[in-house]
Amino acid sequence: MIGRVSGTYAFRSLFRHPRRSILSMVGVGIGCAMGLLATSWTGGAGEMQIRAASESGAGHIRVVPAGWMRTRENSLRLVAWEQTLEEVRSVPGVEAVAMRSRASGLLAFGNRTVGVEITGVEPDAEMRSNRIVRLGSLRGRYLSAGDRGKVVIGRQIATRLDVDVDDDLYVTLAGRDEIRSAMLTIVGIIETGSRDVDASICHVNLGDVEELTGYKGPAEISILLEHHGLIAAAQKELARKLGGRNEVITWEDVNPALAANVRGDRAFMDVLVFIVVVVVGLGVAGAQLTAVLERRREFAVLSALGMKGGQVVGLVMLEALLIGLGGAAVSLLLGGPIAYWLATRGVSIAHMMGDEYSIADVLLDPIIYGTFGIWLVWYALGVSVTATVAASIYPAWLATRAQPADAMRMV
Helix, strand or coil: CCCHHHHHHHHHHHCCCHHHHHHHHHHHHHHHHHHHHHHHHHHHHHHHHHHHHHHHHHCCEEEEECCHHHHCCCCCCCCCHHHHHHHHHCCCCEEEEEEEEEEEEEEEECCEEEEEEEEEECHHHHHHHCHHHHHCEEEECCCCCCCCCEEEEEHHHHHHHCCCCCCEEEEEEECCCCEEEEEEEEEEEEECCCHHHHCCCEEEEHHHHHHHHCCCCCCEEEEEECCHHHHHHHHHHHHHHHCCCEEEEEHHHHCHHHHHHHHHHHHHHHHHHHHHHHHHHHHHHHHHHHHHHHCHHHHHHHHHCCCCHHHHHHHHHHHHHHHHHHHHHHHHHHHHHHHHHHHHCCEECHHHHCCCCEECCEECCCEECCCCCCHHHHHHHHHHHHHHHHHCHHHHHHHHCCCHHHHHCCC
């Protein structure tokens, strides 16, 4: 075992060459700080994309009819939707719930037509749960609960049809048994800043879609949670309550392209951090190896005095641990303030996005904020100490191979 005397010895040995030890700590600290900032940035970017996808209509989790994931058929409807809605609202962590139904149709004005996906909504719930409705620039007004035969469209659709608020649109769609049509009056036009998103907005009341299509009830229940960290638990709990009569999916199932982008960013940053840690570890290994080779006679004397191989390894590892702790402190001093700045000020990516603030019909934020919290301390300690201790395994093993008789003959 390494006692107090051995600890004091390790500390003194570490600063026998203070310049080398300090450089090792700084090197570990810089590498760890780079990993810390990369993790903060990636975590913030991923969190922003998940929030944007969830609040753009997908929800963190969504209840859909059985078989919807396979066919994506708009005519499918939820089974026992009233009971399902009660069970959804009883799940811990639920912040907002929105019911919707959808139908593919054709909007016409004069001799101009546009193909759209008509979305039936509950206006009050949609305002709470959909950032496209809440944050978009609205000319006119949004839907009210009692509206019938009213529609809110995106700016891009209005431009293609050359229409404005109070104009009447002729809508045609496939109903349950036949092609159906109706007149819809425009009460609002939404502009989000994204042409793709503006071309996808066509909202009517849920009851209008039921009347137009002949399919009763909602086709989905979109659920926003208090935090995306609750998704797995909420999905499992809700699936248990529903007992298989409807399916529970996540935002990743609704937006697989965006989910792949989030996973790709995380994987890239993980590889980058791994490379940085390996490079830093090799530097520490070189420094520790040099220190061990310089002290072979010293280790021989310690072995001759009765110190066992395990104690020699413990001595070298203790020195590595001290370097790791110093590296963690350096990384927090260097990376902590920058991580705090990322979390509070953020970085604007508007110049990179140009005029498009969307991916796969998801309205993104133009500013990315990094993550910040007590996790920075545990991250710095974990990465720094692990890297230095792992890098010192070979030098520690080499220290135990020194034979007292051979080492004492060295000049």
